[in-house]
Amino acid sequence: xxxxxxxxxQADDFPRWYQDLxxxxxxxxxxxxxxxxxxxxxxYSLWERMQSEVDARIKDxxxxxxxxPMFIPENYLTREAEHVxxxxxxxxxxTHGGGKxxxxxxxxRPTSETIINEYFSKWVQSYRDLPLLINQWANVxxxxxxxxxxxxxxxxxxxxGHTAHISYEDARDYAARIHRHVYGEFMRDVLGxxxxxxxxTARERFAGAINTLTxxxxxxxxxxxxxxxxxxxxxxxxxxxxxxxLADSGEREYVWQTSWGVSTRMVxxxxxxxxxxxxxxxxxxxAPVQAVVMAIKGDDAVVEAVRALGDRLKAAGVRVVVDDKTxxxxxxxxxxxxxxxxxxxxxxxxxxxEAGTAMLARRIAGGKSPVxxxxxxxxxxxxxxxxxxxxxxxxxxxRAARTVDVxxxxxxxxxxxxxxxxxxxxxxxxxxxxxxxxxxxxxRCLVTADGEVPDAxxxxxxxxxxxxxx
Amino acid sequence: xxxxxxxxxQADDFPRWYQDLxxxxxxxxxxxxxxxxxxxxxxYSLWERMQSEVDARIKDxxxxxxxxPMFIPENYLTREAEHVxxxxxxxxxxTHGGGKxxxxxxxxRPTSETIINEYFSKWVQSYRDLPLLINQWANVxxxxxxxxxxxxxxxxxxxxGHTAHISYEDARDYAARIHRHVYGEFMRDVLGxxxxxxxxTARERFAGAINTLTxxxxxxxxxxxxxxxxxxxxxxxxxxxxxxxLADSGEREYVWQTSWGVSTRMVxxxxxxxxxxxxxxxxxxxAPVQAVVMAIKGDDAVVEAVRALGDRLKAAGVRVVVDDKTxxxxxxxxxxxxxxxxxxxxxxxxxxxEAGTAMLARRIAGGKSPVxxxxxxxxxxxxxxxxxxxxxxxxxxxRAARTVDVxxxxxxxxxxxxxxxxxxxxxxxxxxxxxxxxxxxxxRCLVTADGEVPDAxxxxxxxxxxxxxx
Numbered sequence: 001x002x003x004x005x006x007x008x009x010q011a012d013d014f015p016r017w018y019q020d021l022x023x024x025x026x027x028x029x030x031x032x033x034x035x036x037x038x039x040x041x042x043x044y045s046l047w048e049r050m051q052s053e054v055d056a057r058i059k060d061x062x063x064x065x066x067x068x069p070m071f072i073p074e075n076y077l078t079r080e081a082e083h084v085x086x087x088x089x090x091x092x093x094x095t096h097g098g099g100k101x102x103x104x105x106x107x108x109r110p111t112s113e114t115i116i117n118e119y120f121s122k123w124v125q126s127y128r129d130l131p132l133l134i135n136q137w138a139n140v141x142x143x144x145x146x147x148x149x150x151x152x153x154x155x156x157x158x159x160x161g162h163t164a165h166i167s168y169e170d171a172r173d174y175a176a177r178i179h180r181h182v183y184g185e186f187m188r189d190v191l192g193x194x195x196x197x198x199x200x201t202a203r204e205r206f207a208g209a210i211n212t213l214t215x216x217x218x219x220x221x222x223x224x225x226x227x228x229x230x231x232x233x234x235x236x237x238x239x240x241x242x243x244x245x246l247a248d249s250g251e252r253e254y255v256w257q258t259s260w261g262v263s264t265r266m267v268x269x270x271x272x273x274x275x276x277x278x279x280x281x282x283x284x285x286x287a288p289v290q291a292v293v294m295a296i297k298g299d300d301a302v303v304e305a306v307r308a309l310g311d312r313l314k315a316a317g318v319r320v321v322v323d324d325k326t327x328x329x330x331x332x333x334x335x336x337x338x339x340x341x342x343x344x345x346x347x348x349x350x351x352x353x354e355a356g357t358a359m360l361a362r363r364i365a366g367g368k369s370p371v372x373x374x375x376x377x378x379x380x381x382x383x384x385x386x387x388x389x390x391x392x393x394x395x396x397x398x399r400a401a402r403t404v405d406v407x408x409x410x411x412x413x414x415x416x417x418x419x420x421x422x423x424x425x426x427x428x429x430x431x432x433x434x435x436x437x438x439x440x441x442x443x444r445c446l447v448t449a450d451g452e453v454p455d456a457x458x459x460x461x462x463x464x465x466x467x468x469x470x
Numbered sequence: 471x472x473x474x475x476x477x478x479x480q481a482d483d484f485p486r487w488y489q490d491l492x493x494x495x496x497x498x499x500x501x502x503x504x505x506x507x508x509x510x511x512x513x514y515s516l517w518e519r520m521q522s523e524v525d526a527r528i529k530d531x532x533x534x535x536x537x538x539p540m541f542i543p544e545n546y547l548t549r550e551a552e553h554v555x556x557x558x559x560x561x562x563x564x565t566h567g568g569g570k571x572x573x574x575x576x577x578x579r580p581t582s583e584t585i586i587n588e589y590f591s592k593w594v595q596s597y598r599d600l601p602l603l604i605n606q607w608a609n610v611x612x613x614x615x616x617x618x619x620x621x622x623x624x625x626x627x628x629x630x631g632h633t634a635h636i637s638y639e640d641a642r643d644y645a646a647r648i649h650r651h652v653y654g655e656f657m658r659d660v661l662g663x664x665x666x667x668x669x670x671t672a673r674e675r676f677a678g679a680i681n682t683l684t685x686x687x688x689x690x691x692x693x694x695x696x697x698x699x700x701x702x703x704x705x706x707x708x709x710x711x712x713x714x715x716l717a718d719s720g721e722r723e724y725v726w727q728t729s730w731g732v733s734t735r736m737v738x739x740x741x742x743x744x745x746x747x748x749x750x751x752x753x754x755x756x757a758p759v760q761a762v763v764m765a766i767k768g769d770d771a772v773v774e775a776v777r778a779l780g781d782r783l784k785a786a787g788v789r790v791v792v793d794d795k796t797x798x799x800x801x802x803x804x805x806x807x808x809x810x811x812x813x814x815x816x817x818x819x820x821x822x823x824e825a826g827t828a829m830l831a832r833r834i835a836g837g838k839s840p841v842x843x844x845x846x847x848x849x850x851x852x853x854x855x856x857x858x859x860x861x862x863x864x865x866x867x868x869r870a871a872r873t874v875d876v877x878x879x880x881x882x883x884x885x886x887x888x889x890x891x892x893x894x895x896x897x898x899x900x901x902x903x904x905x906x907x908x909x910x911x912x913x914r915c916l917v918t919a920d921g922e923v924p925d926a927x928x929x930x931x932x933x934x935x936x937x938x939x940x
Contacts, residue, residue, distance in 0.1 A: 029589060032546070033576050036539035038589055041604070044536045066514045069506035069625055070609060071562075076502070092541075093566040094578065097624075098613030099559050106503050108564065108578075119499060119508055128797075134511065139540060139609065143568030154567075155539055327598075 009277050014221040025339045028149050035147035035154030045288035053190050057182040063133035071106040076114040079240040086207020090142040108141040116162045117241035126246040135161040150268030151470045158263035164255035171256035178260045179213040179230040192283035192391035193217045193273045198445025210234035216444045218399045219272035222419035224444045224467040227269050230260035280341025281364050283391050284384035289342045290319045296349030298326030316377045412466045416441040425462040479747050484691040495809045498619050505617035505624030515758035523660050527652040533603035541576040546584040549710040556677020560612040578611040586632045587711035596716040605631040620738030621940050628733035634725035641726035648730045649683040649700040662753035662861035663687045663743045668915025680704035686914045688869045689742035692889035694914045694937040700730035750811025751834050753861050754854035759812045760789045766819030768796030786847045882936045886911045895932040
């Protein structure tokens with residue numbers, strides 16, 4: 001197109017493209033308090049769809065939703081030494097309530113392991129009460145020095161799962177189940193992102209965990225984004241909060257625990273995985289709007305036809321919007337739907353109507369061609385399936401094309417300039433990891449030679465995936 | 471029953487009955503910070519069902535969900551004089567973030583009119599941007615001196631709708647639409663509570679509103695509970711935040727606004743409306759579990775039969791749980807389901823199986839009788855319908871029986887000892903209202919002689935409904 005681009009091209013300045021898109025597609029605004037964000041209706045509708053898909057999978061995994069207070073007494077945080085060390089620099093502290101100075105300051109939850117364990121220790125008596133599988137959808141606060149909308153915000157929305165189990169093995173298996181079957185399948189099957197499932201090194205572990213499983217996605221600029229994590233907490237919080245159960249043996253034992261979460265950060269990952277210079281591209285299974293039926297002109301027959309087509313698609317289970325706002329020029333509306341990444345546009349004008357066709361524009365595969373109005377429902381369904389698969393394939397292709405095997409720190413840093421490096425963990429080790437960190441490159445995760453999740457950091461053959469990350 | 475009661479009987483001590491039930495039915499716990507609460511899974515499942523029903527109705531009314539930060543700069547609150555006066559005594563203030571003292575303290579939202587107007591003033595340019603209809607599901611904080619779980623908590627969950635319109639009439643009509651068609655219909659049709667829809671007096675209005683519409687329910691002890699409100703904000707916040715639009719006429723004008731909310735307080739209202747000495751009674755349309763199929767004993771044929779029946783009911787769209795936990799004595803499980811208010815229990819033991827029947831216990835209408843397994847799906851569906859209507863009828867009967875017409879302040883106070891009084895507002899007036907307040911009785915709302923919502927406080931014939939309230 002000869003027109004001035006609406007967005008800064010990705011190739012010119014990827015971060016600016018991201019900011020432009022968030023504004024132009026009306027996804028979010030910066031909040032008035034530094035690092036906070038206003039999630040606008042279209043951005044929020046993406047999050048709502050993510051919530052509904054993830055929530056169903058969490059419930060299938062047997063966990064129940066609950067809600068714990070966001071105000072945590074400061075002394076709770078200090079009970080688990082690593083945890084408080086990890087989170088204190090990021091805390092927001094309430095010192096006054098109801099017009100008075102509080103006797104003990106209260107912290108706004110950065111995560112809820114501590115307060116949840118306080119209650120688990122009351123609720124769990126015997127092995128019959130286990131496993132205890134709880135999830136909550138909530139806002140959390142971590143004071144961010146370098147905020148970026150959706151990716152790093154002082155307040156963000158997430159779900160946090162917290163479970164207690166009878167044994168190390170049960171907890172380990174449940175953390176792995178959430179990692180693979182809740183998060184992994186959701187991200188591949190719905191978000192269309194070819195995430196790598198791996199294990200964090202000790203350096204990158206959650207504060208208070210004995211193991212952190214992660215899902216890492218490659219963004220459009222080759223950087224990595226941690227899309228979600230699932231932690232084995234061992235008995236660390238159980239000991240800090242005295243969460244014990246009467247075992248079958250008659251002994252009192254500490255429970256074994258997990259915690260796991262995904263957040264509004266996924267919206268950022270979605271944008272940076274699939275977006276292009278014309279805007280978002282939303283995978284059909286996620287899309288709040290899968291198809292838009294547009295009236296090119298405002299004459300009665302056209303408006304009637306777009307509404308009728310909208311009804312037919314809706315009846316067929318397609319999430320559809322009818323755009324008959326013909327007061328606004330057609331071109332502007334089309335660009336806007338393109339920006340918003342709606343997978344299919346069906347455009348109808350008087351000539352199309354006469355021919356019994358609509359012009360079908362595909363946002364994901366690209367291209368535009370006329371379709372018969374008769375068979376349009378089937379066509380739309382087929383394209384949605386096809387384009388869902390296409391996005392995942394493109395995500396996988398990018399990762400394959402931009403990941404290289406490397407054997408030295410120098411090569412690893414070079415690889416991280418445009419994508420990911422794969423390096424033997426036995427060769428790199430924690431010392432090499434520290435050297436990489438000095439250059440802004442981190443070990444995103446460890447995987448086995450077969451690409452599986454290793455059972456231990458020092459498992460022979462482990463590969464470290466290294467990259468720059470958001 | 472001769473056994474010691476599980477709950478304090480309502481007639482002995484209604485507030486203690488309420489507390490007992492909340493603990494025994496595992497609805498909630500007190501949080502560690504004064505006035506906060508932990509909503510346990512069963513309590514939360516009631517809230518989730520409320521959310522899903524209300525959310526669908528809000529979307530039908532054209533509003534879209536979004537999310538605004540919970541941290542509000544202190545100076546926003548002070549821009550609308552009545553608003554800050556109303557809310558300052560209840561604020562929680564964050565003074566430290568990320569290890570540093572903040573330059574400007576930040577308030578945790580008690581409600582979001584201020585921060586939302588800040589953005590409305592950016593988003594609204596012309597009359598084409600109106601109406602702007604936004605809703606958010608969020609937690610809010612109001613420091614409570616006399617907290618009570620679900621009814622008055624320092625942190626609670628709610629939805630808050632915020633809209634901007636082109637004219638006074640549009641805003642007024644939308645506030646009324648939410649009041650009647652979103653909240654009123656939900657509370658009657660789903661919660662089964664015969665709420666009164668009325669108008670608040672100036673004394674009881676929301677801080678910053680020009681009119682507050684309310685829904686008042688009569689609880690089991692005759693007291694009133696404000697179940698939800700819908701406000702006309704006039705141009706008060708628009709002026710404070712300079713939210714203007716370019717009108718059709720070419721002039722810049724201030725928008726007209728509404729705000730409206732319902733909260734986790736509704737869970738308290740549900741408990742106190744329908745609960746009895748044996749526990750909760752959940753209206754079928756709301757119930758997370760509409761029917762439980764219980765194995766009386768653990769023999770294989772019985773367990774198989776309850777699972778099969780569970781599958782049949784599920785296939786028919788009934789929200790059903792199979793209770794085959796025969797390690798726990800049957801009586802204890804039955805009492806627990808009763809406490810939790812599940813509308814229908816289907817109990818199957820070896821003898822029932824032989825006879826091709828199940829014992830059906832009705833939590834709402836009461837009674838227990840055998841039903842043929844063959845026709846049980848139809849029976850269950852019919853009972854659920856019947857019991858939904860029964861709860862609403864009982865709620866209406868209670869209100870009729872415990873509401874009396876009075877003509878003096880003395881009589882009004884007497885009426886409020888056991889229920890509600892109705893008194894001519896022309897006779898009572900703001901001075902009489904103040905006198906009532908000294909005795910702990912308030913005007914819950916004004917209604918017309920026909921029971922409609924008046925257009926003004928001083929509309930001739932207005933009746934004040936007076937009561938003690940939670």
